[in-house]
Amino acid sequence: MSLTIPPVIAKWHQLLDTREMKLLDEMLAHDVNFYSPVVHTVQKGKEITRLYLMGAAMTIGNESFRYVREVYDDGFALLEFETEMNGIIVNGVDMISWDEDDLITEFKVMIRPLKAVNMVHAMMGQALQNFGAKKA
Numbered sequence: 001m002s003l004t005i006p007p008v009i010a011k012w013h014q015l016l017d018t019r020e021m022k023l024l025d026e027m028l029a030h031d032v033n034f035y036s037p038v039v040h041t042v043q044k045g046k047e048i049t050r051l052y053l054m055g056a057a058m059t060i061g062n063e064s065f066r067y068v069r070e071v072y073d074d075g076f077a078l079l080e081f082e083t084e085m086n087g088i089i090v091n092g093v094d095m096i097s098w099d100e101d102d103l104i105t106e107f108k109v110m111i112r113p114l115k116a117v118n119m120v121h122a123m124m125g126q127a128l129q130n131f132g133a134k135k136a
Contacts (some may be wrong), residue, residue, distance in 0.1 A: 008096070009096065025046075028050060029105045032107065038115070
């Protein structure tokens with residue numbers, strides 16, 4: 001059985017394939033909430049979410065990154081991924097919710113194992129510093 005990829009998820013895949021970060025401006029709701037696997041508070045709003053997703057695309061979304069399973073529901077997707085970062089295998093899920101305008105309203109990332117969480121924490125911290133964002 002073949003499932004149709006929701007348009008917002010197709011655009012997310014396009015962003016990861018092309019590295020066209022400007023697509024985030026078209027995809028994120030102004031009041032989007034981002035849940036990081038390494039920051040205990042929710043990151044609220046389009047600008048900070050954009051920075052986190054840019055950092056993730058440039059670190060976690062390296063050449064070994066691939067989605068291994070995708071599950072869709074009405075306004076929700078769960079995307080399981082695998083990637084390798086400095087010899088550490090990272091396994092995680094992106095949980096993405098969107099509204100009737102196909103704008104992302106919530107983006108939640110969970111990662112395992114602990115070594116991977118620590119690696120992501122260090123690399124994302126550096127990426128956010130490079131973007132000039134305040135580390136939360």
